[in-house]
Amino acid sequence: MRRLTPYLLALPSWMWLAIFLVVPLAAMASVSLQTGNVIDGFVMTFSFSNYGDALGTYSTQLVRSLGYGATATAAMLLIGYPVAYWIAFKGGNRKSVYLFLLLLPFFVSFVLRTISWGFLLADDGILLGTLKGWGVLSADFHVLATSFAVIAGLTYNWLPFMILPIYVSLERVDPRLVEAAQDLYASRGTAFRKVVLPLSLPGVFAGVLMTFVPATADPVNAQVLGGTGNTMIGNIIQTEYLVNNDYPTASALSFTLMAVLLVGIFVYARVLGTDNVLEAAAR
């Protein structure tokens, strides 16, 4: 009995995985190979061509999403790392206040926050209208309905998910290690490069993972902030599912997106030097 106990204790989590991951995935895999329509129903025909057709039609949007996701992730890293560094090393005893401030906007719904950016960045709104009034910008200048707006929206919406894991890994760096490096004649730059940065890589890895995946799949920012040529793959999946009721195509696209992201993450993990990082990230 005692030997079984750990397994019994683990049972809820296995059930959770089975019910909320395995079963839906299996159902989706099955639907992605069916053909039919919403009135007559869908029948399993092992129609692997669903994948080819979906990819052929929507490769532009898929590639664009990966590009937007990668750009936004890079931007988040550039913005987020210094913020995390500052809070971890210079935050003193107000660290938790800063972290709370960072998370404060997230008490408001994601969609509402994105729509608010629409108002802030309106062509004649608070920001651009004022700048145009001063003659800094030309009357035709606009931010909304551009790829810049979409990427900026993605960056804004997931920034805390980049900052928090990096902060956690930086927080754990013992300041005495930096002192030791400097005692050994490392400049501040070298100490950062050789000591702090490598120790924070697990945080960077986790941060990239937690932001790149949702940013690539997101439909909201493109819909609210984008224009005519900024449709992302998330919007297409939404349209196929909710508007066209073409469940097979929607499922095939979801699977393709998932596969591409998994391969991307795997390659990324390999390049970053892997096992240690994964282990450290999981810690």
Next chain:
Amino acid sequence: MKHLHSPALVRGMTQPRTRRDVFRLAGLSAAGLALSACGVQGQKAEPPKADAVADYWAQQKQNNKVIFANWPEYMPEDHGPLKKFQQETGISYEYKEVINENTEFFGKADPVLRAGQPLGYDIVVMTNGIQLQHMFTLGYAVMLDQSKMPNFQANAGEAYKNRAYDPGNKYTMPFASGITGIAYNTKYVKDKITSIDALFDAKYEGRVGMMADAQEIANFGMIALGVDPETSTEDDWKKAGEKLKAQRDAGIVRKYYNQDYIDAVSRGDVWLTMAWSGDVFQRQLAGEPVAFVVPEEGGTIWTDNMLIPKGAANPVDAMMLMDYLYKPEIAAELDEYIQFVTPVPAVQDLLREKAESASGEDKKALLDMAESPLMFPTEADYAKLRSYTPLTTAKEQVFNPIFQSVTQA
């Protein structure tokens, strides 16, 4: 699928869920998953026998509550008509603005109704079009009790009692009609817009809004080509698709909008846009610089319809509320706020009367409404207005990609 209409099942679906039911539902959804592994079942329903409808209604009783799901900005903010209904009948209401698009609403409702679960609404409002047809075909709409609509029979306009998409008013009662035309921001557009060509004019590069909905944008593409959408062919759709693609590639279109177009045009992000009549009038009342015009080439007219979704918990109360909205004074109060086309013609005289007794600004506003051809179109106005392309499911699979490849590049 006849058993779907058996009274016992219907009763089961219209009663509140106990905790045990929840477990049973969970079991059901697991069974549903197992089913989906070998295919998503078709749901095409036989039209129920006349006595099945009578049986259904005989089983129902008044529950003194009703849940009404509608589109945004479709009810006075003080809920006046609903409050009066509550006072007169003692039926309490919940009003939810949850419907933003027919397509998306149907997309979300379909799996729920397909699994035989209730939507949680007693009345929903959908525009005539392919999704409404789906609701009928799939048996998702409860057939109305024709004996419980006295106000409708007495006060609805003839055109609203004879609708091609729901002959005999079997499933729906109209909520309001509206016109799709062009709205423009008068702060930026100094010319008087009259033609649909303005939407394709390079002068407004980057300042034109078009609608994301495939049927809406298709209509305007076809009207611009001089084609009547109602009788259009696949060939016309392709030509319209080309025209709209050229418009996009020339950089004229800023964005393809859903309901959010109205914010964009009133704050000046776009200068002119496809628009729904009543939305624009409401913004005018709020003092925003927007004007609405039906292009001389034609616009489209559509009707939003109230229906009772399958499995609704309070169908009797729902019938009472839907019919109540056909009392002329209630319809007038509603229309004075929403400013779409009311299905109750007597409203026009009521607004005129009210204008008589009003004074100053109010008087002018009421008179403008009462005489507005966009709220009370004449025969001649109707002649300029076109209807949606009727689509079968097979045709929809040709139609949608043509226009979605424009709006979702």
